[in-house]
Amino acid sequence: MNSTRTPPGLSSRVDWTFIAAVVGLVATGTVAMLSAASTTLFYQSILQKHFIALALGSSLFVLTLAFNYQIFQDQAKILYGVAIALMAAVLVLGRSARGHRAWLRLAGFSFQPAELARVLVVLVLADYLDRRARRAGDFSTVLTALAIATPIVLLILKQPDFSTALTFLPTITGMLFCAGADIFQLLFVFGYGALALAVPLVITLCQVRYPGAPSGTLPGFILAASRLGWATLTTVVAFAAVSAAVWRAATWMRLQIKPLAFVAAPVILSGALLTGIVVNRSMKSYQRNRFVAFVAPRSDTQGAAYNVIQSKVAIGSGGLWGQGLFSGTQSQLGFLPERHTDFIFANVGEEMGFWGAGLILGLYFLLLWRVVTAARLARDRYGYLVCAGLASMFAFVVTLNVGMCVGLMPVAGIPLPLISYGGSSLIINLFSLGIVANVYARRYALL
Amino acid sequence: MKIDSRERLNVLWWAIAGAGVVLGLRLAQLQILDVAFYREAAERNRSQIIYQSAPRGRFYDRHGDVIAENQGAFTLIFLPGKNQARRELEPLARELARQLGRDPDEILETLEQSEREQSAARLAENLPQVTAFQLWELKTIYPGIALIEEARRYYPHGRFASHLIGYMGRMNPREWRDRKAKGYRADSRIGKLGLEALFEDELRGRDGGRRMEVDAQGRIKRELESIPWEAGSNVHLTIDSSIQRAADDGLRASVTGRGAAVAIDPRNGDILAMSSQPDFDPNALLAADPGEAQRSVAALPEFNNAIAGAYPPGSTFKPIVGLAAFAAGVSPLESFFCPGYFDLGGHTFHCWDRKGHGRVDWFKGLAQSCDVYFYNLGLKTGAAEIERYEKLFGLGARTNVALRGEKSGHLFGPETRRKAGRGWYDGDTLNLSIGQGELTVTPLQLAVVAAALANRGTVWRPHFTRKIVYADGRPDFVQSPEKLSEIPATDAAWDLVQRGLEIVVSSGTGMSARIPGLVVAGKTGTAQNSGVDHAWFIAYAGRPGEPASIAVAVLVANGGHGGVTAAPVARKMILARFGMADPEVEREARLAARAAARAAARAAKAAVPVPALPAGAVR
Structure with missing residues (x-):
């Protein structure tokens, strides 16, 4: 019937559903951006940059699709070197904006390399985990994988960009999990990270709610522990003692639990506690405010909590059908902060309503489903790991951003992939999705 | 513990799906269940009502001569912006204090209260035209400043039957409590003495207002709605002016x-x-300068x-x-x-x-x-x-x-x-x-x-x-x-x-x-x-x-x-x-006029020798 069949090969193998999801997200994002940025001072220049980035990103997507993704595995060392070089270059040559030294000027464009570094880390780790396939269950694999990512994360923390650094943890955890790492080991690692993050939250909560708690009470003890004194030491010793006691009890009950767990548990608990306390002490004031805004949204309506409240108001007032493009009062009158960047989802919620916001969530759902499918169908373990890593990364970033907009997550300064305005972010996201498309298109070992 | 990679991928997928479902439910909660609450919050954000006092009913004497009426006067209001820091309010308070001749701390306090409560505040009332034009320029520098025209009580005869007519003043806390339900606002003025107090309900109209759309900085964007005022009832008195x-x-x-x-x-x-x-002069109690008004109230002979x-x-x-x-x-x-x-x-x-x-x-x-x-x-x-x-x-x-x-x-x-x-x-x-x-x-x-x-x-x-x-x-x-x-x-x-x-x-x-x-x-x-x-x-x-x-x-x-x-x-x-002139007063007026004429004649005589200036030197 159809005489002009595309040449056998690529076209029939490309995942068009996936591409439709990407196009849909980019299109929705462009529309939202057009509306949200319309009241900003540099509307013309924002439009220009966006469409140039869109063109560059699309080209990169097609280009990435064109050659075999396995080249990334072959050149893993170079990629790793590039990632470290980029992050080091940012710290040396980078431009500061809003307290971060996170931008590189490149031929008239500002370029934020941290996101590229994140994708590169996924590619490098996929190579490492592919080569360690036989020893995937070893704890050394987990530790090495973390060690590979650590220099880059540290460099990003040095900017300092806490939010972007934070996105590495779930990405790496997802990859290790899909690579077949031991669940307990992962739990330890993940628990360590989660605990290290929870400690400052709890300390902030106590500081806000019980500022002058007496020393006999639990909040008073927590506040004392946060000052790295005797209370801290007592806690660490208590962890060890309880662990030893449980070990004896387990032995007595003849439970088959590895002795290592009873050593690892107190070490990880204490380590996480100490890390958390150190993180808590080295937080910048705006970061502290975000924590405060999350644990006690009513306490501070000026700072970070203001953003969340206005975001929720914007989304809620959108209702089922939205206020209409260019007519959301929260966005257009400037009540919604960062409305074309980090909080663009709130703008969508206000102007396009539940259907618009739901459409974006649906498109992400579709996209991630196709990424997971690409992982499942990948012809090799490397492709499988790359797709799993990218799926984890996208899922976490989207959840964090949308969760922040609807008030379920603390404020984190990360953009919504493919929707938020931001040239380098768009290009890099399209590049990374190009890799996924590539993995899918080459799912048969023949090509 | 060996888990198939396919199974692990499924676990990952279900985690993603779970997060998606949570976010979707949260969206539904915000946008469908609580939509009314957030709509109202958004409306509160963007609109500010500026009340305008209605013209109060007039007093006429028995021949239709106006004893108390209303004049247009300007009121300076402040519309608080969102997320405004105290340090942004301070220069504004200083500038306003300079222009109005008032204490900057007092103005700052009013501004901060308005900012806290997110409602418009009246900074100065009954401003004369000249001051109003000077303040107009501030609008371009400081967002949130606006001038509105209002009806202001005016007594054309000044000191005239003061105790009978009475005066207008601010409510004390008890009066405010009693009148809250009757549509008065905390900054409303009421008749405080004499007929102004007696006929308060008749004289008072219904205040109007303008619902303005404001942006996050408190700048007025446009008028959403204009609520017309209703003037009060006029009272004709038996008084003969x-x-x-x-x-x-x-x-x-x-x-x-x-x-x-x-x-x-x-x-x-x-x-x-x-x-x-x-x-007393009831107009002095409505002076734009609160210091002057306060002094007048303090010295008020109410007896x-x-x-x-x-x-x-x-x-x-x-x-x-x-x-x-x-x-x-x-x-x-x-x-x-x-x-x-x-x-x-x-x-x-x-x-x-x-x-x-x-x-x-x-x-x-x-x-x-x-x-x-x-x-x-x-x-x-x-x-x-x-x-x-x-x-x-x-x-x-x-x-x-x-x-x-x-x-x-x-x-x-x-x-x-x-x-x-x-x-x-x-x-x-x-x-x-x-x-x-x-x-x-x-x-x-x-x-x-x-x-x-x-x-x-x-x-x-x-x-x-x-x-x-x-x-x-x-x-x-x-x-x-x-x-x-x-x-x-x-x-x-x-x-x-x-x-x-x-x-x-x-x-x-x-x-x-x-x-x-x-x-x-x-x-x-x-x-x-x-x-x-x-x-x-x-x-x-x-x-x-x-x-x-x-x-x-x-x-x-x-x-x-x-x-x-x-x-x-x-x-x-x-x-x-009986409309009769006082012969004594008339005689005095005649004498005064004659003396004035004589003085004018003397002055004219003295003015003659002054040499004429060249045209260009004038002015």
């Missing part, structure tokens, strides 16, 4: 400048004028002498003693000898004129206000009969003129004494006969007495409302005269009293109130008190052959003799009633 002005000016020019004057139409009880001095000041009536009480005597059968022709004193059982009671008046009958006694004559008359009549007439004339009871703070004064007589558990002596009768002792009256009561003397016995309830023209189309309220009582006295008795009062003015103690072409009757009075005596004068007047159309009572506090200080004020009021 020319009489009122004569009373105000006359009292102010009197010896002490303190006192009260009331004029009533004896035919119906209309209050034609009510003045109390010292008075209305005309209704709240009770003094012994002195000799102005004598016509009532006469009426009582005639009713008791005393003959007006009976005469008594006045040697200048009266001896009562070894106690000497003096006549005001120690030289004595010789043989005195009713007409001479009243005209010369001979105390000895009235001592005798009083003793013959009996104190009980005089007390009955006090009551008939409405003394000792409030007229219920519907002004706050009215006093009833004190009755004086054997019955009152008995009720108080004390006895009555002849000495008291003597004191009562000349209007001294415990008897006290207010100027308003005495004006009612003068009106009853003029109309031969009708005691009216005094009133100052002619009609209220309701703004909402209700039929007008029209005040009808209300009779309090009728004095039972024969025509012969009235003739004697009225004739006597006319002689007082034509050739007696009240001669300074004489007006050619009018029949003026009156009585002077001197109320003894601890300091200098208060001067009284009551009078009524009409054209010959016509019933009297004005009755007055004038009190000059510590003014000495009524005929000297109080009567001229009454005279001015009567002249104003």
